[in-house]
Amino acid sequence: MFRFLPEPASEFAPEIDWLHNWITDLSVFFTVLIFGAAIYFAIRYRRKGGVDHATPQIRGDHRLEVLWTVIPTVVCLFLAIKGILVYNHMRTPPSGTLDINVSGRQWHWDFEYANGKRTTDHWVIPVNKPIRLIMRSKDVLHSFFLPDMRVKNDVLPSMYSYLWFKPIKTGVYHTYCTEYCGKDHSAMLAKLEVVSEAEYDRWLNDNSEELAKKRMEPGKLGLQLYNDKGCVACHSLDGSPKIGPSFKGIWGRQEELVDGSKIVVDENYVHESIVNPQAKVVKGFPVNGMTSFQGLISDEEINAIIAFLKDVDKYAAQAAAKAAAVAAASTEDLSLLTSAERGERIFKDVQYACSTCHSLDGSRLVGPSLKGVFGRVSKFADGTSATIDEAYIKESLLNPSAKIVDTFGAAGSASPMPSFQGRFSEEQLADIVAYLKTLK
Ligand code: CUA
Numbered sequence: 001m002f003r004f005l006p007e008p009a010s011e012f013a014p015e016i017d018w019l020h021n022w023i024t025d026l027s028v029f030f031t032v033l034i035f036g037a038a039i040y041f042a043i044r045y046r047r048k049g050g051v052d053h054a055t056p057q058i059r060g061d062h063r064l065e066v067l068w069t070v071i072p073t074v075v076c077l078f079l080a081i082k083g084i085l086v087y088n089h090m091r092t093p094p095s096g097t098l099d100i101n102v103s104g105r106q107w108h109w110d111f112e113y114a115n116g117k118r119t120t121d122h123w124v125i126p127v128n129k130p131i132r133l134i135m136r137s138k139d140v141l142h143s144f145f146l147p148d149m150r151v152k153n154d155v156l157p158s159m160y161s162y163l164w165f166k167p168i169k170t171g172v173y174h175t176y177c178t179e180y181c182g183k184d185h186s187a188m189l190a191k192l193e194v195v196s197e198a199e200y201d202r203w204l205n206d207n208s209e210e211l212a213k214k215r216m217e218p219g220k221l222g223l224q225l226y227n228d229k230g231c232v233a234c235h236s237l238d239g240s241p242k243i244g245p246s247f248k249g250i251w252g253r254q255e256e257l258v259d260g261s262k263i264v265v266d267e268n269y270v271h272e273s274i275v276n277p278q279a280k281v282v283k284g285f286p287v288n289g290m291t292s293f294q295g296l297i298s299d300e301e302i303n304a305i306i307a308f309l310k311d312v313d314k315y316a317a318q319a320a321a322k323a324a325a326v327a328a329a330s331t332e333d334l335s336l337l338t339s340a341e342r343g344e345r346i347f348k349d350v351q352y353a354c355s356t357c358h359s360l361d362g363s364r365l366v367g368p369s370l371k372g373v374f375g376r377v378s379k380f381a382d383g384t385s386a387t388i389d390e391a392y393i394k395e396s397l398l399n400p401s402a403k404i405v406d407t408f409g410a411a412g413s414a415s416p417m418p419s420f421q422g423r424f425s426e427e428q429l430a431d432i433v434a435y436l437k438t439l440k
Contacts, residue, residue, distance in 0.1 A: 002028060009173060009194070010149035011166035015086045017150070023079060090151070093164035097132035098125065104135070104142035104155040105291055107184035108230060109175060117204055120228065121190045123175075125167060126200035132164040139291045143179035146192065152178060167194040184233065199363045206362065208440065222308020223315045225301055234290065237316035243289045245282050251310045256283045270306050343435025346428060357417065360439060367417060368405050374437045379406040390433050397429060 002024050008014050047053070100123065101112040111123040125131050135144055137157040145152040149165040177188035195203065213221055226232055226247075234243035245255070253265050258281045263269055272279050274297060277290035308315055325336040334342050347354045357367040368378070374393075379385040381404045386392060395402055400417035424432070 005150075006148050008148070008150070009167055009169055009171065010146075010151070011168055012086065012089050013148075013150045013168075015089065019079070019082055019086055022082075026075065026079075090164075093132045093162070094130050097130045097164055099132045099134060100125070102133045102135040102144060102155070103138055104144065104177065104181075104188075105138035105296075106140065106182050107177070107188040109144075109177075109188065109190040110296065111190075113204060115204060117207075122193075123190060124193045124195060124200060124203045126197040127167050127170050127194050129197070130164060130166045132162060135161050135163065138296075140181050141179050142177045142181050142188070145176040145178040146173060147176070148173040154179060170194045170196065193363075195363055202362055212440070216304075218304040218307035219311050219315055220308075221301070221304040222306070223319060225297075225305055226308060229293070229297065231305075237312060237319070241284075244285055247309060247312045248316065250312060257281060258283050258285075258287065265309075267306050270309060271302055274302055274305070339431045339434035340438050341435075342428075343431035343433070344438075346424075346432055347435060367408060370436060370439050372440055374433075374439065380404060381406050381409055393433050393436060394429050397424060397432065 003021065005017055005020065008017055045053075099114065103110045103112075108120050109123075111119045133144065135153065135155045136159070137155045139157060141157070142155040143152060144155050144163060146165070148171075149167065151163050151165050153161050153163045155161060171194055173192040173194065175190035175192050177185055179185075181188065213224075216224070226235075236242050236246040237248055239246045239248040250265050255263050255265060257263060260283075263280055269280065273290075275292055275294045277292060278287060281287050281289075325341075334345070337345070357365050359365050359369040360371055362369045362371040373388055376388045377385055378388055384403075386403070392403065396417075397420045399421070400419055
């Protein structure tokens with residue numbers, strides 16, 4: 001009864017659940033007992049027929065006194081001791097933990113690994129390894145909450161706080177902020193992936209995302225950073241004022257500051273405003289409206305944002321056109337998209353559920369990952385091998401059992417993948433191929 005906790009995913013979760021369930025059951029038992037008795041007596045001994053009844057004089061009962069003193073004492077002591085033991089376990093990390101730095105800021109979680117890898121609102125850890133989080137806030141009080149792991153701790157701007165747990169099963173979990181910290185508190189979420197040790201190592205050392213960013217045109221990267229780093233929340237691209245000044249036509253604009261002096265928006269001003277936002281605040285905007293991005297953004301990234309701001313109207317138009325194309329596509333006008341973009345929509349379409357079995361990041365699911373799939377040389381269950389090309393992809397969609405990639409099934413066995421024969425048109429097959437070609 002009353003089992004509302006998510007499935008336990010950390011080593012000490014079962015202990016916590018056991019205690020939690022005991023306390024819940026005891027509370028429910030005594031609530032029913034006490035209220036039931038009160039209601040029963042109120043009815044049983046109510047005043048009847050307008051006549052008072054004499055109340056017997058009871059001077060006490062030693063057996064009852066002992067019972068209702070000893071039983072609750074034993075129960076409470078038992079819960080307290082059990083609680084202290086569990087609490088101790090939760091507060092004492094074993095040696096050899098994998099340490100991850102966590103920092104909270106309005107309204108994101110940043111993670112930093114020992115090799116310098118940084119992520120925002122997404123983190124990955126290996127299963128069956130004790131994890132220790134060293135947490136601090138960049139601004140206000142947040143609280144780091146992982147219900148599946150049964151851990152929660154405040155994250156403060158004034159001191160470090162810690163959490164540890166040992167994940168016992170792989171999967172995707174949610175990280176919440178559970179202390180009201182401002183407007184977007186409820187959106188302050190991070191995705192946690194618990195994966196095998198090998199996958200974790202691959203992910204930790206995979207810098208393809210950084211490489212892709214290095215190849216990106218600076219202004220486009222700036223636009224991406226504008227969205228990823230949360231600038232979008234406070235700075236519009238269409239001239240409308242939000243918490244901060246709009247970016248529309250910002251480059252070279254003369255701004256009046258809160259102290260009455262004037263400034264022209266140039267490289268130095270943008271750089272300073274990102275790392276030290278309080279230095280020169282534009283008149284009419286809150287002095288403490290923005291937190292510093294010092295340490296959260298590299299100089300190259302700031303340069304990309306500068307490139308983006310120099311041509312902000314062009315990039316805003318591109319972003320709007322893309323958003324319009326996506327919106328139009330959702331009403332089935334796919335012709336505005338490129339073939340690869342249509343393929344991506346098919347891949348992400350829930351009715352085909354491709355992503356349930358094929359990851360994009362190299363991790364192993366039911367089927368092979370599609371990361372870098374095009375042109376890869378694959379070994380098949382029957383011992384042959386071939387380069388993954390257009391023909392193979394089409395064959396695998398229409399007849400998945402034909403050539404099963406080795407380690408995903410025996411030769412001659414039926415693939416777990418359904419055939420898409422008759423479900424995709426030639427154009428759709430070509431779109432999927434075009435999309436897979438982009439998955440470097
Ligand atoms: Cu951070 Cu709520």
